[in-house]
Structures are given as structure tokens and as C-alpha cells.
Amino acid sequence: MKSTKYIKLLCMLLLPTVFISCNKDDEYFDEKYQSTPITVTQVYLEDYESSVPDRPITYARLGQLIRIEGSGFYGMKKVYINGYDTYFNRAYVTDNSMLVSINSDTPVSDAEPEERNIIRFVKNSTELSYNFTIRAASPTITSISNTLPATGEKVTVYGTGLEETSKVTLPGSIEITTGIESDEDGEWYSFTMPSGVTTGGSIYSEGANGQAATPAYFNNADCMILNFDGSGTQGFWSWSETGSMINADDLVTDPVSGSNRGKCLQLIPERLIAAGGIMSGKPRASECWTAGNDDAADDWSRMYQYIPKETPLTEVALQFDIYVAENEPWSNCGHIQINLFNNFNFAGIGSDDDGSSNQVAFYVPYIQDGEIVPFYTEGWQTVTIPFSEFNKYATLIADKETPTFEDVVTDRNSASYRNFGIGFVNTDFTYKDVTVESNTFATHIYLDNWRVVPCKDIIISDYPEDEEETE
Template sequence: MDVDADAKNTIRLVKSELEYVYDFEIRDAAPSVTRISHTLPQAGEVITIYGKGLVEVNRITFPGNVVVTSNITSDEDGEFCTVVVPAGITEGGALFVEGANGGAYSPSYFNFRKGLLHNFDDVNNQSWSGGDVSDDLTSVIPASGNGPKSQGTYRSLNKDKKTFAAPAPKASYYWANNSVFPSLLPESVLSSAASTSDVGVQMDIYVEGIWNSGTIRIVITDGSGADRYCMLYTPWLENGQEIPFINPGSWFTITLPFSDSDDYAGKTFQDVLNSVTSASYAQWGPWFDNIDINDIACEPTDVTIYFDNLRVVPLDTPVYSEYGDE
């Protein structure tokens, strides 16, 4: 039935000669934000915010109360929105996204530079590597597009863009100094009592080629065996099933909660710090392992993964309600 526009979303009450029209809003469920494509981007780059109910997003507040009301594009199904990163962001924390269905916070990890433990420019650059890790690289990649690009110096886990055999465990590996964890991550940066499900490692990567096999292994402590104190990032595997890896064509952030490691599950961030200080070797970092995953046989692969900005970040999401404490 066709309804006049001025009669939509109203209730009309009539009694004798009295009449009252009550206006109300019809919304979908409250929105939510599940992840951000790049959490340490540069001003002017386009990032994607993923979630549910992100319909007609019209305002995004970045940490430090930097507000954006333009250059926002929303998905019709509400599964994501994109935004051009504004200049002037100096603080870290959660994004607040507002649209037709209300508002929602992201996890608290955007621009969390306080947790940056290693890059190749100016933060804790004591490191060593092996296998097929490249030397320092500086060419801006990708050369075109409006998505996030490389930031200064970075490295690759496949320096010659070779084809890794199957299997090829620890085909390449990079070690950074992890003795700085306690000094760079004090209580004022991250609570030692935080659950390991609320704290994790982030790293920015750029991918060339088809990622059909192999995994990034983030090793937190060395000396307890290859499968201990580590988390895996395997984007071609979801719920135990193989899926195509969709390459965004720009740099993006991977996020690995410490609780993904059996050694840290159900524990606190203090337990992570304790494991680091008691490790046999003071080193941590990403490996590329071309190995069987969840009984899925590995295959030869020539995927090339560039990486930068290793950091530890909070993963908690602030609670928001339009109705306050009601």
C-alpha cells in the first residue's frame, strides 16, 4: 500500500475532536564494528571499517575528537563503510561511527602508536633474520591507488619472489629484540591484568601473488619449540575450510589476540610479559611457514608478503548505548 511521505513512521491518534500525531524512527539492529582494514594509516588514505548495521554512515569520530562528516561511503547492506583518513590524528583509541541505525565504537586499537615495538625507521631496530627475508626496502608500494601505502622502510618475507616448496617450515623468519616489552609496554600503556583475549599483536602487510598456502607465524618467545608461544595468520582458511584470499591491493593490518596461542589462552597480559622475560632467547617476530594447516596439505606457493610496524595493542571495544544507563 502506498503511503504519503509525511505519514510514514507516525502513529495518528484521534478521539472526538482531538488528534495527536506521534513521530518515531524505524531502525535495524544497533550497528557494530568488528575490524578496521588498516589501524595505523597515513592522512589522505582510504580505510575500510567492517561490521554490521553500518547503513548511511554520516559521521566518524577519530581518537582525539577528530570528526569527519564527508568522504564517507557506506555499503547498502551495512557490512562496511569507507572513509578518507583526516589529518591531525595524534591520539590512539577507538573510532566512533554514526549512521542511520545509531552509533558504535570500534576496538580501541586505532593509531595505537604507544604500543609500537618495532619498525624499520626509528623504533627498536635491533634485529636479525634468516631464510628468504629481504634487506631493508624503501620504494613506495603500491605505486598507485588511494589505499594505504608503505611507510618509509619495510621488509619482505620472500625477497626473491621465489616459489616455496611444500612443505617448507620456517622458510623465512625475522627476529626483533623482545627484551624491550616491559619497558615499552608499562602499566600506563597496557594493563598487565588485561585478559589475553583483550590484547594482541598487530602488523601491517602488503601481499603480492596468490596466497594459496602457508601461514604467518608470530612467535612471541623463542626457545620452547616452533609451536609454542605463537599465533598464526592464515587468511585462506576460515572455520576449517579453504576460502579464496581476497587481496585488497593495498597495505592492511593483521590482528592476532594473544589468546590464539594455547600457551596464553585464559591468562593475562602479565603472563605474556613473564614468558618474554624468561625466554631462552630475547627475540620475537614473524615467520613464513609453508606447512600443513588443520590437516589441509600445503602446496607450492610464490606469495610475497611485505611487513612493517610490529606492535601490541588493546582489543577491547568501549560500550555505547544511546539510552545511557537505562
């Protein structure tokens, strides 16, 4: 049970500030207090929602309310946190304690070096500078540029609050402390993939604002669908020189210098590009499938040992890697359709395939924020599409249902043909309020490493014991 003492304290803070006279008879300004030495013995975090509402701490974040304990506070004139003149209500100042809310405008990484991580208490005739760490909001992770990198490839992790990242720990407890670059605005950090990383999982990082973790899909190939190099089986039938079906002879060697990934899929085969490209208005322009019913790997229940069948689909994703060269960007034409099994026509967005009950998803990377932006990548880039974004499951979630990974596996195994497929569609369509008209298409788009991964966000609490109590 939370302490009644601190709930009452919160209620007091929510009351309008009591006006206190500033005339010469106000004892707070009596000169005898202005020379009393200031000491700080402990700083506490005031959080009535926590199991420890008055918690001793060694750092605090912007926006948090702290209680400072010590002596000589009565008569305090100014408090500067990281050099920022911080308001405090003297109604909540005694000689041994005072409450201060850390303003969200307080500088952190951009504070002056001599003022950073210092709370300065000022009275007329004395002052005290107290060393205390100030952090911005807890860091978060939004994506990873390349979750299945080869040794020597650059990896960039995107998010917020990632400034001054100084340590990165990869799966298998492999630590990186040198060669890390990070954005001064905290939007990313990067490192070079070392050798010897043999397991998959999360990346943990440490920086100015604390620790952050990625979902557990880094270097995770446990649930590979097809990598074109022996993991998974490609299926093809009714192949022709001018047809949409992609066979093993259409595969190409990794075009990215130094990547050494072996074989990969060229989404528009070279034979079609050489013949003039994909004509405008063409559905089912190209297609690549797994082997289907006769291949044990196409029974995804094999993945339950890595991703429990009861996992919500917001926490399970399809991943694949894509490469589009900077000198040949993808723009203004076409899109990728992803079919969970072979029951759809690769007719694209706006077709019968694009129904609320269908197990399909689409990928149109050149439409960004309502505009068409030429798309290219710096080396291989990972695409992550949670299964919750496939039409059928997105509809269920919108109806307040909770589909699980077992639903995906059941849908595939109950289909007449459980081939998994990705293909290119070159028709007119409208996506996210942007209308695209088809044109002849001959851009080189490369895909590799189709896989299923866990994608649950990992939130690292400053005080994990609170999480344990609420579980």
C-alpha cells in the first residue's frame, strides 16, 4: 500500500500556489538564514504511483519531481539545475527539505560542461554546487537499419534519447566500446558488426540517458523462411522466359560489395529487364515462392520453439532485407505484395487481394509522409512488417480481438497451398492518400533472408522492482 504521507504531499502540490507575502517582515527573507551553510545529504524521487513513492536516487529525468534533503534550505533564493534557473515553490521549503520539479526545458547534453550534472543552490551570502546526474527522457528504439548484417557492415539503431552512446552489447554478451558514433540529437547510434556474433537477440546500449534495448530480432535467423542459400526451399512451376515466375536460375550473386551474402533474389529478373522491363498496368509482374505443401519448412509450427504460439501478432513480424542502389532509385511505380499462402493473384493494392479478410500485406517504401520520395538504400536494409499489419489480422485487432501467431500458422496449414510468396505488382493504385500511375519498370530491386522474428519492444525501467510488483 502506498504511503498516505506521500499521497497527501501530491494533493498539496496540486493545490493552487499559496500567496506568501514578500514584505520586509517575511521571515523567509530574514538575513540570518542567508548565511546559513547549505548541505545536501540525499535526493529523493517523488512518485506517488510507484511502490516506493519517496525513493532515494542518484539521478533524475526531465519533468520529475525531486525532494532534496539536507540542511540550510530555508531562505533559498535560487536553484540552478544544469545552469537552468529552476522554479521552486518556497511554500514547500523547510530548513531540512525542499521540493523541486526539473523543468523539461533544462539542458542536458547541450548544457555548459562546467554546469552539467550540477544542482546549484544560491542564497545571498552562501551557495552550494552539488553533483547530481540529470538525464532526459528514457531512451527508446524505433528500428535497426540492418538486423542480419555480415561482419564489417555498418549497423545503425534509430530511436530517441540515444545521444552519447558509449557502450553497445550484442547477443552473446559481445561488447563494443570503440568506434561507436551517435547523433547529437539522440536519434541514432551506429557501429560496425564484429566477427563472432553467433546468436540472435537484443542489442543493449548505454548512453547519456541510460540504457536502451532493441527487440530481440538482431542477428536472429532462427525462423528463416528462405535465404536462397540452402535455408528454406524455393518453389517454382510453369516457368517461361517471359513469365512472372522466378526460378533458381533467376537468382543473382549479392551485388553489395563486401557483403558476401551468397545468392539473393532480383525481384525483376534480368531476363525481363533485358526485354524492356515490366509493362505498365501489369499485375503479377514477378513472383517468388517457397516450395509449399511438400516441404517441412513450410509448416511454421516448427517456429513455436522460438516464438510461442500464443504470442500476440503485434509482437511477431516478417522481416526481409532489401537493396536498391543510390544511382538507380525506386520511385513513382509499382509495389511489393506479400502473400502468406498461395491463394491470391498478386493483383495488388485496391484489388480483390486487398480485402479485410485476406492474409496479405504491401510494401511501398517510396511513399513517405504523403509524398513520393525516391527510395534507395546504403547497402542492405531490413524491412520489418508485424503480422498485425496483414489485412486480416489488422481487421481483427481493429475489432478488439487479439490474434496470435498460432492463427497465422493455422491459416497457412489449412490453406490448399501453403507456399509463402513475395511478388511485384505494376498497376495504378492509391496508398496512404497518394495516387501512383504505372509506367514501364526496369529498376533493380534485390531481396534476401525472408524470416519470422519476435518484435516486442523492450522497455527498460529505471526501477525494475516496480515492474515485478505489477506483473
